[in-house]
Amino acid sequence: MPGFELFGSAERKEIHDVLDTGVLMRYGFDGMRKGHWKAKELESELSSALQSDYVQLVSSGTAAVSVALATAGVGAGDEVIMPTFTFVASFEAIMMLGAIPVLVDIDDTLALSPKAVEKAITEKTKAIMVVQMCGSMGDMEALKDISKRHNLVLVEDACQAIGGTYKGKPLGSIGDLGCFSFDFVKTITCGEGGAVITNDKAYYTHADHYSDHGHDHIGADRGAETHPFLGYNFRISELHAAVGLAQVKRLPEFLSIQKTNYDILRAALSEIPEVTFRAVPNGGVESYAFLSFFLPNLELARKASSALKEAGVDGCFHYYDNNWHYVRKWDHLKELKSLFPIAAEVKAGLEYLKTKTFAKSDHYIGRNISCLIKLSWTEAEVKERAEAMVKAIKDILIVA
Numbered sequence: 476m477p478g479f480e481l482f483g484s485a486e487r488k489e490i491h492d493v494l495d496t497g498v499l500m501r502y503g504f505d506g507m508r509k510g511h512w513k514a515k516e517l518e519s520e521l522s523s524a525l526q527s528d529y530v531q532l533v534s535s536g537t538a539a540v541s542v543a544l545a546t547a548g549v550g551a552g553d554e555v556i557m558p559t560f561t562f563v564a565s566f567e568a569i570m571m572l573g574a575i576p577v578l579v580d581i582d583d584t585l586a587l588s589p590k591a592v593e594k595a596i597t598e599k600t601k602a603i604m605v606v607q608m609c610g611s612m613g614d615m616e617a618l619k620d621i622s623k624r625h626n627l628v629l630v631e632d633a634c635q636a637i638g639g640t641y642k643g644k645p646l647g648s649i650g651d652l653g654c655f656s657f658d659f660v661k662t663i664t665c666g667e668g669g670a671v672i673t674n675d676k677a678y679y680t681h682a683d684h685y686s687d688h689g690h691d692h693i694g695a696d697r698g699a700e701t702h703p704f705l706g707y708n709f710r711i712s713e714l715h716a717a718v719g720l721a722q723v724k725r726l727p728e729f730l731s732i733q734k735t736n737y738d739i740l741r742a743a744l745s746e747i748p749e750v751t752f753r754a755v756p757n758g759g760v761e762s763y764a765f766l767s768f769f770l771p772n773l774e775l776a777r778k779a780s781s782a783l784k785e786a787g788v789d790g791c792f793h794y795y796d797n798n799w800h801y802v803r804k805w806d807h808l809k810e811l812k813s814l815f816p817i818a819a820e821v822k823a824g825l826e827y828l829k830t831k832t833f834a835k836s837d838h839y840i841g842r843n844i845s846c847l848i849k850l851s852w853t854e855a856e857v858k859e860r861a862e863a864m865v866k867a868i869k870d871i872l873i874v875a
Contacts, residue, residue: 477661478722478729480851482833485725489513489717499533499713502687503697514716519656520723525645527653527672529679532716533686536634536656538709539669540568543652544602546681547628549574552820553601555630558587559802559836560794561606561668565632566808570817574601575824578802580835581755583756585767585843588835592621599824602628607636607646608800609845610733610764614756615641615649622650630654634669637662638730646762647672657719661731662764665719668711688709733763733848736857740766740846743861749775749872753843765845770868773841775875780844782867788860791846801840801870802833 492511498504501514518530533539549555551573554611557565558581567575576601578593587605603622605613622629633639633647633658640646647653652675655661657668671682684691689706699765729746744750744766770776773795798804809828811817817825852860 531682533709536669537564539654554599574698589617606632610762642758663722664713737763767845769842778871786867
């Protein structure tokens with residue numbers, strides 16, 4: 476999956492441009508820059524690639540989620556519906572704003588179940604956040620309909636799915652706000668970085684100001700800028716943006732490689748009757764960053780996970796037993812282990828997690844294995860990997 480596998484002359488050139496000017500900050504120092512504005516250029520490239528009117532770069536994907544939610548006015552005591560299967564950053568970003576993460580079940584897309592979302596809506600609900608995990612998507616038509624009927628903000632966390640599309644539109648551009656991560660292990664990387672995208676000018680203006688201490692970015696004198704409202708520091712640096720600028724121009728190349736490798740692996744696993752694949756909504760096209768499939772039950776999935784590791788097949792994740800990506804192991808959230816006191820309304824709002832169970836999510840994640848797709852594999856290596864995967868899984872099915 477990571478673009479860092481193919482670093483080359485393009486990334487080095489962009490970095491050298493920045494170092495030659497000595498300006499590492501994205502704002503100000505106009506006279507020293509020699510015309511180089513890497514963050515602005517990257518925002519322009521992302522706007523085109525993601526078919527979105529506005530892009531605001533930030534320091535990480537986690538920052539992107541917090542900035543997106545703040546942009547839409549989500550804050551103290553508001554509820555944000557999110558899936559049980561995601562990275563811990565999702566609930567961290569919500570709680571940072573004093574809002575309450577309301578976890579609900581996923582379905583066979585490995586994303587939010589629209590039925591579970593509908594049941595979870597209360598008078599405190601402010602936003603629905605769908606997380607497009609492992610290169611694919613939820614039922615966007617249904618989620619858009621729910622958010623519209625209930626007048627809720629629909630936020631897409633597409634951090635793991637850049638390049639995926641739904642009915643011809645890039646993932647991240649379908650909701651009111653989209654979020655991306657460009658950390659070290661994403662399809663395109665800045666090392667660290669993220670972006671908020673939207674077609675709403677007011678949301679963009681909010682994101683632009685909020686991510687830079689409230690600066691309004693009007694005029695050429697940074698010290699004379701006004702601060703219409705409170706903000707914080709979620710800025711990206713020019714060095715990080717420079718790497719991303721080179722990488723985003725290579726996105727079509729990376730996606731093509733991912734699809735080629737994905738197709739070889741999927742074709743091989745399709746020969747095993749007991750293996751089924753995650754559902755992709757009609758009109759959806761994965762980014763092919765991962766190949767996600769199901770075994771018949773939890774026991775077999777665990778055995779397959781162990782067998783793949785023993786066969787030397789790396790990068791295959793059984794998230795049911797993962798500490799970071801599934802609610803089952805999020806004890807620090809359930810027990811509210813924090814360095815500082817949690818706000819009373821958030822603490823009360825999370826009481827449900829002490830007794831809440833997620834049987835439907837267990838049903839899907841317990842049987843799921845998601846294997847990342849690397850960019851550096853040769854065709855021979857992919858085919859060798861496919862053979863090893865098939866053998867490992869067939870062997871545990873024969874014993875069963």
